[in-house]
Amino acid sequence: MASIEMRNIVKQYGDGYPAVNDVSLDIADGEFMILVGPSGCGKSTLLRMIVGLEDITSGDMVIGGKRVNDLAPRERNLSMVFQNYALYPHMTVFENIAFPLRLSKTPDDEVRRRVQEASDVLELKEHLERKPANLSGGQRQRVAMGRAIVRQAEAFLFDEPLSNLDAKLRGQMRTEISRLQRRLGITTVYVTHDQTEAMTLGDRVCVLRKGKIQQVASPRELYEQPVNLFVAGFIGSPPMNFLPASLEGTTLSTPFGPIALDEQRAAAVRGRDLLLVGIRPEYFEDASLVDEAKRPLGSTFRARVDVTEWLGDSQYAYIPYEAPEAITAQLRDLSRELDSEELRTQAIVSIDSTSRIREGREAEFWLDSRKIHVFDPQTGENLTRDAEAGARLTQMATEDRVEQVEHAQSTGQTVSGQSSGPSGAHRATA
Amino acid sequence: MSSRSKVWWVVGGVLIVIYCLFPIAWIVSLSFKAPSDISNQSFLPTDPSIENYSTILTGSASDLFLPALRNSFGICLIATAISCILSMFAAYAIARLDFPGKKLILGTALAVAIFPVISIVTPLFNLWRQIGLYDTWPGLIIPYLSLTLPISIWTMSAFFREIPWEMEQAAQVDGATTWQAFRKVIVPLAAPGVFTTAIIAFFIAWNDFAYGISLTSTDASRPVPAALGLFTGASQFEDPTGAIAAAAVIVTIPVVVLVLLFQRRIVAGLTNGAVKG
Structure with missing residues (x-):
């Protein structure tokens, strides 16, 4: 778990078009940050720069106090859920979830234990031997999340994870993601264009427009004290x-x-x-x-x-x-x-x-x-705009978050990583 | 589709199948005819015999045929393997990376593929004799690569392009190096493409006659198609038709077996379920 700091991040494509323009953003350890904006606002590009799939033109990306600009994705230890899930079709659900562990040469019984834990959390237990092709959309989505939570990543990154699900399932998975994030207490960056997701999931929401940050605030502050016409609309x-x-x-x-x-x-x-x-x-x-x-x-x-x-x-x-x-x-x-x-x-x-x-x-x-x-x-x-009133609202949201995290982690669903150190992001199976 | 047009489709299909398979049936029938029976004016042999098969497998022609069969297998398999591995890397680069000269490589591959074999056989013959590759396995494997690589690169890059980029990015985020992502995710997903390409490459090498007849002179490396051309009858007044037919049937068998064996692997659609359904 780590904080993510972005300092003056710029992404310029070959033709000189700045997809992300001078973005500075601090994401606190354990915070749920939403990147939201209309299509083409640079939110996905920003996420991909955090994970390392996109080069950073200029600026500093600091994760857990370490500058990661020049690190390959695998050296950043982040986990990501892709919009179209990107499951490995030739592997079973078990092997899909176990893949990151296999790559890090984790011993077999450890792999089995962790995959078991992750599949318990996500209710995938009876599907472990199936191939992704035979799963429903929601199940595939959960496998993708299982692959993300199975190892102790510094942060979770979600790239519009619910946009391929139907409305009912989307609502379900939304609460599921929220609960999971609280339980694991892991820094999360979540990209969406759906404002319901932005408002309900985020501790803070970052509204982007044409590669520039418009406002970073709690959903309530955004709603009641928008900084400009764009955010208000x-x-x-x-x-x-x-x-x-x-x-x-x-x-x-x-x-x-x-x-x-x-x-x-x-x-x-x-x-x-x-x-x-x-x-x-x-x-x-x-x-x-x-x-x-x-x-x-x-x-x-x-x-x-x-x-x-x-x-x-x-x-x-x-x-x-x-x-x-x-x-x-x-x-x-x-x-x-x-x-x-x-x-x-x-x-x-x-x-x-x-x-x-x-x-x-x-x-x-x-x-x-x-x-x-x-x-x-x-x-x-x-x-x-009453900046003070706005700041108060965001302050309240921050306090709520701390309280919720404590609550989620104290009600029998403890994160083993919190108490026993290295075993990481898993609920102790009760 | 109405039942009427369905009938026409079936009738048309059957006609085409008969048209395509008739020569093969004829060859099979010929291979079972005794030399005296070849001109019996009928499709089926009057008295089926396996005389032709024993001629080429154990009899007088076996000295010519059996080493040729061994050469053909060895040379074609090696050429196919090399061409698959090379084209896998080339196709991956073409499908995934952006580098100057990408179009040039594809264009050159196509140009090589359409270049007539016969026009380079003579220069090759001279060159091979100079550098000592004449009548050796490598002497055939190298030209076969020039035949199989272009088509392999083209088919394989088409398959690679079908594999979603996210697969690889997901693997990288999960902690894989580029090589691990390629080996554990891309190659298994491209397997149907690799098999298809391998089979096509094998056929091309297996069917070659021009290089086989020109660049070899002895048992050391002569492949089957060239050997068939050198069959002789029992006397100079007799055509070796029956023996050639029998040999033709035998060389067809590995091809048929290959297709049957890999038919299920070739079926595309393995990527189903990788991304949203």
Whole structure:
């Protein structure tokens, strides 16, 4: 187990295109770090540079206090789960899992014991003699994980490990990976483009865009205190709504009526002609269902609903709005970059599932103005970000992690490597 | 497919099989005819005899045939083995590495393959006599390599390209050196390709006549196809047709056995299950 430090890592391809550009990132020992971003943002390249499958153009990669830039993958002692599993089809499941041990010339009975332990953890015991071709997708995935946990690696690296599974299995394996990581307490770097995985698994999430780090923070901080337009739009589903606005006094005038800002936030955004207001769908509500006590904390407005989607536990309403050409173009660029296709300027609004608001009618909405963010349309910067509040959220997540790791390791599922040293990343079979 | 077109496919298939196998059946039938029976005007021998086989295996032609058989086996197996090993490395490099001149190597291999054998036989004959390779095993093995290597490199690199890159990267992350990854992961996965290539290479060497007849002169290295051409009848008025037919049947047997033996290994699709299904 080790920490991973990246200092000014750059990856430049032959044609001079920087796939990863000046990335500095510290991953603490035992931390679960997520690399997330739209396709082509350099997250996989970064992971492959950590494991050594990709050369580093410049910068330092330090694992466990040792600079590993010039070490071959096998000398770095990391284990990796590939997107397509990369199992060895000519070997049985047992031999697949045992492969790293065989290469390190581990004695036979030790190999058998460790593979047994790993297969117990992953519930692969009855499949050990089968070939990968005869396994289901989820089983193959578990074999790939078995191969990763069977030896004491310094860290686990996952390259979109769940993207080939169907939705139900993906959910299962997600919790499985989370539990396993807590139990083993091993530093983990996990690449994904799926934000559910990013939000649920990560202690911290690193959002990448075009090879550059946008923000590294706990999922909660990313959600509540995004650093810029990109992070705000990437995290959250349905995505944050962006409305054009201009400031008059301390009041923002938007297509959904005036929104009052407190003095501090108004001061932060003053001096710009055009602003973008970011409002998450759940900050809206059907005005008729809002408590009288809560009402003054936000503003109400009337708008015509285009479409509603009733999902049982929640309901979404789509409200089209007019925006200046410049803003429309910019939002279109943003959504293209986020791999989503937003065709029209419309707000997605989450309302209570009991709301009687219907399509095509005009209705009254309430919006909670306390949690909105205001962005500079030119630079994308979040003008109202409360860095302190954000740091507090990430601090809380760090404390949670320590607690969870202790809990996972003290509840009978001890990691033998923790107590007895060299035997490493395995649950003592109880 | 409708049942009507299915019938046509079957009929067509049978016709093609008959067309292809008829000459072989004829050779087999000829090999069982006694010399006096050769021109009996019918497909089947009137009185099947194994006289031709005893002629070439124990009788007068055995001095010519048996050493030739031994030479053919030895030379072809060695040539096949060398060509497989060389082309395995070459194909791996071509499939995996990016180096200048990659296209040139493949192009040259193709050029060598289409170069007519007969045009280099005469220079080779002179050269081999000068350096003492004439009428020796290496004297045939080397030209056979020039016949088998191009096709081996081409087929093998096609097989290597099919093996997912991740296999090897996974092995490297698991702690394998490049050589270990090649030996423990890539070669077993490429095994069907290696067998296919080996069989093709063996056939090419086994069937060669031009080099065999030109670069040898004695039992020391003369292969079977050349020996067949030197068979003589019992008298100068008699053709050795029966003996040649019998020898032809015998040299076909190893080829058939090889194919049957490795048929199951050749079946591709071993990589099934390596990656997502």
